[in-house]
Amino acid sequence: MAVSQHPIIGNSLASLDVITAFIRKVNPSFNPEIARQFLTVGAKYGVRGDVAVAQSIHETDWFRFGGDVKPEQNNFAGIGATGGVPGNSFPTIKDGVTAQIQHLFAYASPNPLPAGEALVDPRFALVARGIAPNWEDLAGRWAVPGYDRSKYASLQAALEAGETYGHSILKLYDGMTATAPVPTVKPLIVIDAGHGGTDSGASGSGLLEKNLTLTLALLVRDRLVNGYAANVKLTRSTDVFVALSDRANLANGWGAAYFVSIHINAGGGEGFESYVYPGTSGGVTGQKRTIVHDTIVKYLSALKVVDRGKKEADFAVLRETGMSAVLLENLFIDNAADVSLLGDSGVLTNLANVIGDGVAKAMGLNPEIQPVIPAWKTEGVDWLYEKGLLTDPAWKDKLDEPLPLWAEAVILKRLYDLLSGDGTD
Ligand SMILES: [Zn+2]
Known part of the structure; x- marks a missing residue:
C-alpha cells in the first residue's frame, strides 16, 4: 500500500x-x-x-x-x-x-x-x-x-x-x-533591470546595457503578469540610477520571494551565463537557478548561443538580498554575433518570455489560461470609446453581449450629433 x-x-x-x-x-x-x-x-x-x-x-x-x-x-x-x-x-x-x-x-x-x-x-x-x-x-x-x-x-x-x-x-x-483560509497571495518576484540613469553599464555597436536590461525587465514583467498572473515588482521601470544596495533593500522591504537581476555581458566573450551567491548553488537558490538557466539555454541554444554555465559570484545584489536571487548575463554587447541577436526586437521578446517562463517554473506558478479575444472584436469597440460614442468602461468586458435598445439609441444619437457637428452633450 x-x-x-x-x-x-x-x-x-x-x-x-x-x-x-x-x-x-x-x-x-x-x-x-x-x-x-x-x-x-x-x-x-x-x-x-x-x-x-x-x-x-x-x-x-x-x-x-x-x-x-x-x-x-x-x-x-x-x-x-x-x-x-x-x-x-x-x-x-x-x-x-x-x-x-x-x-x-x-x-x-x-x-x-x-x-x-x-x-x-x-x-x-x-x-x-x-x-x-x-x-x-x-x-x-x-x-x-x-x-x-x-x-x-x-x-x-x-x-x-x-x-x-x-x-x-x-x-x-x-x-x-x-x-482560516490560507491567503492566496502569490509570492513576490522582483525583476531588477541592471544599471540605469548616469550608469549606462556596458556598451557596443550603439547599444547601451542599461536600455537593453530595462527593455528585457519590462517584457519579463509582462510575461509573468499576463502569462502567470504573477505578483511582480521592478527595482526601476524608467531610465533612472538606483544604487546596488537600494535595489536589495527594495526587495527586502517588499518581502520578495525571488530576485532576478538582468544584465548584458561585455569584455570579450560570447554567450549566456547565470550567477548565484557563492555557496548557494547546492540549496534552494541553486535549484531555482537551474530551472531558470536551463529554460533560457534551451531557447538560446537553438540560436547557436554559447552556454557559459552556472556560476557563483559575490555580487552586491546577490549578497545583500535576503531571499533567493539570481543574476543573468544575457549575451555580450561587444560580440558581433551576440549583438545581432540583442538588436533584434523579436529575439529580445522571446528571450524575455523564456526568462519569465523559467522564473515562473522555478516559483511553481502555473500558466494562466486566457481566453483569446480576436482583434476585430476589440477594434470597433475601442473606436466607439475613442469617438465618445460609448463612455461606460463596463461595456468593454461584455464584448459578446447584446446591447439594450436604449444604449443603441444613445450611440446612434451621439453618432448623429458627431456627424452634424453638434459636439455638445
Ligand atoms: Zn551589468
Missing part, C-alpha cells in the same frame, strides 16, 4: 496571523515572535516553517511546556530531551527555532547549510543527511518509536494506518489551515 508523503522542504503556505490565531485558541499567551521566526528561518533553509510550528505544537503541548523542557530553554522540539532529561537550551527564540529547522534540514536535504549560516543544532552531525525527506519519514528517527506500540505491530503498519509521529504533525497542520 502506498503511503502518502508530505515533503519537509518547501515554501510555507500558512501566514503568521493564521498560525498565531490557531495556537492562541488553546494557549492565549502564545508569543507570535516564535511563529515569525519559524517562517523566517524556514524560508532561509527552504524548510516548511509552518509545518515545523505544528511539530512544535505537538512537542510542547501548544507551547505550554508541561514536560521535561521548560519555556526559557527556547527548545521547541525536545532536542536532546528524553524521559527526565531536560534537553538542550538556546539563548534566544531565533536560535531555538534555527536548531529545529537545521535538524529538519539535516533529515530532509543532503545540501550544506545556506551561505553565512552558523550551525546551532547540537545534533546535526548525528543525522544521516537527507535520509528523511518527508514528515512521514520522521517516525523512528526524530521520535522513537514514533508510533503507538500497543496499537500497531510495526512501524509499517502504523504508517499505513496514518498514525505516526509525522502524521500527528500533519494533522495539527491541517487543523491550523482549516481554521
Whole structure:
C-alpha cells in the first residue's frame, strides 16, 4: 500500500496571523515572535516553517511546556530531551527555532547549510543527511518509536494506518489551515533591470546595457503578469540610477520571494551565463537557478548561443538580498554575433518570455489560461470609446453581449450629433 508523503522542504503556505490565531485558541499567551521566526528561518533553509510550528505544537503541548523542557530553554522540539532529561537550551527564540529547522534540514536535504549560516543544532552531525525527506519519514528517527506500540505491530503498519509521529504533525497542520483560509497571495518576484540613469553599464555597436536590461525587465514583467498572473515588482521601470544596495533593500522591504537581476555581458566573450551567491548553488537558490538557466539555454541554444554555465559570484545584489536571487548575463554587447541577436526586437521578446517562463517554473506558478479575444472584436469597440460614442468602461468586458435598445439609441444619437457637428452633450 502506498503511503502518502508530505515533503519537509518547501515554501510555507500558512501566514503568521493564521498560525498565531490557531495556537492562541488553546494557549492565549502564545508569543507570535516564535511563529515569525519559524517562517523566517524556514524560508532561509527552504524548510516548511509552518509545518515545523505544528511539530512544535505537538512537542510542547501548544507551547505550554508541561514536560521535561521548560519555556526559557527556547527548545521547541525536545532536542536532546528524553524521559527526565531536560534537553538542550538556546539563548534566544531565533536560535531555538534555527536548531529545529537545521535538524529538519539535516533529515530532509543532503545540501550544506545556506551561505553565512552558523550551525546551532547540537545534533546535526548525528543525522544521516537527507535520509528523511518527508514528515512521514520522521517516525523512528526524530521520535522513537514514533508510533503507538500497543496499537500497531510495526512501524509499517502504523504508517499505513496514518498514525505516526509525522502524521500527528500533519494533522495539527491541517487543523491550523482549516481554521482560516490560507491567503492566496502569490509570492513576490522582483525583476531588477541592471544599471540605469548616469550608469549606462556596458556598451557596443550603439547599444547601451542599461536600455537593453530595462527593455528585457519590462517584457519579463509582462510575461509573468499576463502569462502567470504573477505578483511582480521592478527595482526601476524608467531610465533612472538606483544604487546596488537600494535595489536589495527594495526587495527586502517588499518581502520578495525571488530576485532576478538582468544584465548584458561585455569584455570579450560570447554567450549566456547565470550567477548565484557563492555557496548557494547546492540549496534552494541553486535549484531555482537551474530551472531558470536551463529554460533560457534551451531557447538560446537553438540560436547557436554559447552556454557559459552556472556560476557563483559575490555580487552586491546577490549578497545583500535576503531571499533567493539570481543574476543573468544575457549575451555580450561587444560580440558581433551576440549583438545581432540583442538588436533584434523579436529575439529580445522571446528571450524575455523564456526568462519569465523559467522564473515562473522555478516559483511553481502555473500558466494562466486566457481566453483569446480576436482583434476585430476589440477594434470597433475601442473606436466607439475613442469617438465618445460609448463612455461606460463596463461595456468593454461584455464584448459578446447584446446591447439594450436604449444604449443603441444613445450611440446612434451621439453618432448623429458627431456627424452634424453638434459636439455638445
Ligand atoms: Zn551589468
